[in-house]
Amino acid sequence: MPTPPDSSLSPNLPLASGFSSVSDRLAASTAPPTSELPVAPALDEGEHAQWHQFAKATILGAALRLWAFVVVIAVAIGQQSLSDGDFDDLRDFVVSLGIVWLWRGIGLLAGLGVLATIGAAISWRFKKFAITQEGIQFKSGVFIKKHLHLRWDRIQSVDVSQQFLARLLKMGTVKVESAGGGDSLSLGLLTRDQCEGLRQAILTAENQARSGQPVTIAQWRDGASAASALGQSPLEEPTYRLAPKRLLLSMIVSPSLLVGALSLAGSIALVVLESGAVALPVIIVLLGSLWNIVKAFAKKWDTSVFLAANGVRVRAGLFSTTASTTPPGRVHAVEIYQPMWWRRFDWWVLRVTVASSLLETESGESSVILPVASREEALRMLWVFVPDLGVDDPLPFLEETLEGAGGSERFVAAPSESRFLDPFGWKRNAMAITRTAAIMRWGGLWRRSMRVVLHDHYQSLRLNAGPWERKLGLANLRLAMVATSIGTQQTHLRLEDARELLWEESRVGAARRRVAGKESIESWRGRVGVFGTTTNA
Numbered sequence: 001m002p003t004p005p006d007s008s009l010s011p012n013l014p015l016a017s018g019f020s021s022v023s024d025r026l027a028a029s030t031a032p033p034t035s036e037l038p039v040a041p042a043l044d045e046g047e048h049a050q051w052h053q054f055a056k057a058t059i060l061g062a063a064l065r066l067w068a069f070v071v072v073i074a075v076a077i078g079q080q081s082l083s084d085g086d087f088d089d090l091r092d093f094v095v096s097l098g099i100v101w102l103w104r105g106i107g108l109l110a111g112l113g114v115l116a117t118i119g120a121a122i123s124w125r126f127k128k129f130a131i132t133q134e135g136i137q138f139k140s141g142v143f144i145k146k147h148l149h150l151r152w153d154r155i156q157s158v159d160v161s162q163q164f165l166a167r168l169l170k171m172g173t174v175k176v177e178s179a180g181g182g183d184s185l186s187l188g189l190l191t192r193d194q195c196e197g198l199r200q201a202i203l204t205a206e207n208q209a210r211s212g213q214p215v216t217i218a219q220w221r222d223g224a225s226a227a228s229a230l231g232q233s234p235l236e237e238p239t240y241r242l243a244p245k246r247l248l249l250s251m252i253v254s255p256s257l258l259v260g261a262l263s264l265a266g267s268i269a270l271v272v273l274e275s276g277a278v279a280l281p282v283i284i285v286l287l288g289s290l291w292n293i294v295k296a297f298a299k300k301w302d303t304s305v306f307l308a309a310n311g312v313r314v315r316a317g318l319f320s321t322t323a324s325t326t327p328p329g330r331v332h333a334v335e336i337y338q339p340m341w342w343r344r345f346d347w348w349v350l351r352v353t354v355a356s357s358l359l360e361t362e363s364g365e366s367s368v369i370l371p372v373a374s375r376e377e378a379l380r381m382l383w384v385f386v387p388d389l390g391v392d393d394p395l396p397f398l399e400e401t402l403e404g405a406g407g408s409e410r411f412v413a414a415p416s417e418s419r420f421l422d423p424f425g426w427k428r429n430a431m432a433i434t435r436t437a438a439i440m441r442w443g444g445l446w447r448r449s450m451r452v453v454l455h456d457h458y459q460s461l462r463l464n465a466g467p468w469e470r471k472l473g474l475a476n477l478r479l480a481m482v483a484t485s486i487g488t489q490q491t492h493l494r495l496e497d498a499r500e501l502l503w504e505e506s507r508v509g510a511a512r513r514r515v516a517g518k519e520s521i522e523s524w525r526g527r528v529g530v531f532g533t534t535t536n537a
Contacts, residue, residue, distance in 0.1 A: 049130035049131075049132045049137060050130060050131075051128040051129070051130045051139075052128060052129055052130065052221075053124070053125075053127065053128050054124065054127060054187070054188060054189055054190060055171060055188075055189045055190055055191065056124070057166075057169050057171055057189050058120070058124050058127075058188070058189045059117060059120045059121050059124050060117075060165075061163075061165055061166070061189065062116065062117075062119075062120030062123070062124075063113060063116050063117040063120055064165065066112065066113060066116040067109075067113065070109060070112075122142055123140070123142065126139070126140060126141060126142050127139070127140045128140075129185075129187055131198075131201065131202070131205065131217050131220075132217070133215045133217075134149070134151060134152070135149055135150050135151040135152050135154070135155075136149075136150045136155075136176060136185060136202065137149050137150075138150075138185055138187075148185065150176060150178055150185060152205060152206050152209035152210065152215070153209065153210065154178045155176060155177075155178060155202070155206050156177045156178060156325075156327060156330075157176075157177045157310060157311065157324070157325035157326075157327065158174065158175070158176050158177075158199050158202045158203055158206075158310070158325070159174075159175050159177075159199070159313070159323035159324055159325055160172050160173070160174055160175075160192075160195045160196065160199055160321075160323055161173050161175055161320075161321060161322050161323055162192075162317075162320060162321040162322075163320045164319045164320050166188070166189055167319070167320065167321060169189075170191065170192050171188070171189045171190060171191055171192060171195075172188060172189070172190065172191075172192055172195040172321075173186050173187065173188025173189060173190070173195070174186075174187040174188060174190065174195050174198050174199055174202070175187075175323075176202065177325075193222075194220065194221055197218075197219075197220035197221065197222065198220045200218070200220065201217065201218040201219075201220040203309060203310060204216070204218055205217065205218075206310070207309065207310075236306040236307065236308045236309075236313065236530075237306060237307040237528070237529060237530050238304065238305070238306050239305050239306065239307055239380070239381070239384075240303075240304065240305035240370060240373065240377055240381070241302070241303070241304045241305075242300060242301075242302065242303040242304070242316075242371060242372055244301070244302075246347075246372055247297065247300055247301065247303075247371075247372060248297075249345075250342065250345075250347060250372045251293075251296070251297060253341045253342070253345075254339070254341060255341065256293075257293070297318070298317065298318035298319050298320075299316065299317065299318075300316060300371045300372075301316060301317060301318035302315075302316060302317070302318070303315070303316035303370075303371055304316070305369060305370065305381070307384065307528050307529070307530045308325065308530065309521075309525065309530060310325060310327065310521065311325045311326050311327040311328055311521075312325065312326045312328065312369065312381075312384060312385075313325045313326075314326070314367075314369055316371075324367065326352060326354055326367060326369065327354070327521070328384065328385055328519065328521075328524050329518050329519060329520075329521065329524070330354050331352045331353070331354055331385045331386075331454075332352075332353045332354070332453070332454060332457035332458075332481055332482065333352065333353040333451060333452060333453045333454065333457070333481060333486050333488060334350065334351075334352050334353075334382055334385050334386060334451070334452045335350070335351055335352075335449055335450070335451045335452075335486045335487075336348050336349070336350050336378050336379075336382060336402075336449060336450050337349055337447050337448065337449030337450075338447055338448055338449070339446060339447045340445065340446050340447060342372075346374065346375050347372050347373065347374065348370070348373050348374070348375060348378040349368065349370065349371060349372070349373070349378075350368075350369050350370040350373060350378045350381050350382065351367060351368045351369060351486065352367055352369060352385060352486075353367075353481065353482065353486050354367060369381060375402070379398060382452070384528055386436075386437065386452055386454070387519065387527060388435075388436050389434055389436060389437060389439070389452070390434030390435030390436035390437055391410070391434050391435075397410065401432075401439060401441055401450045402448075402450060404428070404430075404441070405427045405428050405443070406427060406430070407430060408430075410432045410434075411430035411431065411432045411441065412430060412431055412432070412493065412497050412500075412501060413427075413429065413430040414426050414427075414429040414430065414474075414491075414492045414493055414494075415474070415492075415493075415494045415497075417472045417473065417474060417494075418472070418474055418491075418492035418493075420468075420472065421468060421469070421472070421474070421491075421492055422444075422491070422492055424443070424444055424445040425442065425443035425444040425445070425448075426492065427443065428441055428442065428443025428448060429441065429442055429443060429490070429491065429492060430490075431477070431490040431493070431501060433501065433504050433505055433508055435508070435512070436454065436455060436512065437452050437453060437454050437455060438452075438453045438455065438458075438479060438505055439451070439452055440453070440487075440488070440490050442487070442490075451486060451487065451488065453479050453481070453488050455505075455508060455509040455512035455513065456509070456512050456513045456518075457481065458479040458480060458481050458488070458509070459480045459481060459482075460480040461477070461478070461479060461480070461502050461505060461506060462477075462478040462480055463475050463476070463477060463478075463498055463499065463502055464476050464478065465495070469492065473494060473495050474492045474493060474494060474495060474498075475493055475494075475495045475498040475499075476489050476490065476491045476492065476493070476498070477489065477490045477493060477498045477501055477502055477505075478490075479505070
């Protein structure tokens with residue numbers, strides 16, 4: 001077993017260039033103060049910028065949100081009455097009000113709608129944005145003014161989203177996400193062509209600013225073609241598209257649909273046997289189940305993945321189109337897993353963990369890049385995010401990771417004692433440490449998976465063991481990371497193997513952090529065959 005590294009071997013680092021010694025800094029601190037303090041540069045308020053307002057359809061969207069709120073309240077009251085058994089009392093109360101009060105209620109709601117529309121119009125009047133040499137500026141507020149300035153070097157992704165109403169009106173919203181997930185902007189509603197033109201203009205200016213070139217503000221209101229007139233537009237190379245047939249078949253063979261079908265059959269039987277208010281709750285539950293199935297189907301509909309200039313762009317949605325961009329340099333871990341009911345089709349799911357991004361929610365939900373993919377598609381996307389697995393023969397290594405069982409020259413497997421704690425997956429559970437990543441292989445009754453955790457992205461290493469594991473001489477090795485639903489703990493290893501893997505990962509991880517720099521976005525573009533914006537000579 002390797003011994004832990006000796007702290008005495010750590011070199012004494014010299015002072016960096018530009019830093020003085022302690023005595024020099026003490027002498028400087030006792031020097032008499034200067035007569036004038038430095039003046040901070042004034043904030044650019046954008047007086048010379050060209051400000052733009054959003055489309056007037058934004059007012060309609062704000063007014064409709066009020067009516068949606070009223071509908072939600074009405075449904076909540078109805079559900080509460082049904083659960084308490086007071087549906088007949090509620091119906092009698094509504095009937096007793098009479099037609100006069102009914103029209104008064106409708107008039108009250110209409111008045112509230114008018115007031116909401118007027119408020120939305122006033123708010124829309126004070127919302128505007130500008131694209132400047134320094135970044136994007138956004139102003140809003142009637143009584144409390146807000147002025148947000150998002151610099152070019154803080155922009156992480158730029159995407160176009162379309163909610164249901166916006167899609168009907170052929171409009172959308174440009175969402176600009178900043179590094180760290182704070183101070184992000186939603187610029188809309190705008191027409192679809194304007195959204196594409198604005199997105200392209202922002203990406204062009206961002207690339208120019210990051211490369212040190214003068215920032216040129218393109219004319220984006222005429223669409224994407226006008227925005228690219230001053231430079232080559234960022235290309236988007238399509239690499240994956242989920243066919244409707246594959247999506248439908250993947251849902252048909254899933255257990256959730258079987259459970260839904262059984263629930264549907266039982267609900268129909270109750271509706272046939274019962275009548276009146278007794279059957280109404282069953283109908284509501286039935287409609288809720290059907291809506292969940294439709295929502296899951298619509299969310300994954302037409303999922304398309306593009307290799308864009310700033311990362312991997314995913315766009316999906318039937319009723320509402322959403323898009324997200326994953327910067328490759330911010331990916332910390334990748335998981336490829338296969339549910340049991342997809343094995344005959346050899347379909348897989350690929351998802352990633354991205355730090356400091358809105359892709360990671362507070363609950364730790366990771367971003368699904370490929371919802372239903374073939375093995376070839378999943379491995380190709382793995383290469384997009386992880387160019388080097390740290391082995392000399394990656395294809396046989398991947399085959400062993402996806403299909404193998406037990407230990408080997410590269411994998412340290414869980415011992416036979418672990419079958420008491422994991423009777424279905426203990427034969428596949430194993431871990432390998434390569435030059436660039438820790439590879440975890442996991443198997444179970446419902447699904448099998450492989451997880452790739454990059455050496456330079458985990459935060460700490462931990463060994464833990466419960467009472468039954470201690471009795472069996474087992475332990476778990478955890479690579480602690482940011483909040484994520486991707487499991488980064490290899491369970492039920494032999495205690496000696498877990499200790500050896502911990503010290504090996506500590507040694508290899510430290511060496512990797514010293515010698516390896518992150519792949520730049522320019523290098524990534526060249527590797528995957530996507531080129532960013534360039535300014536015409």
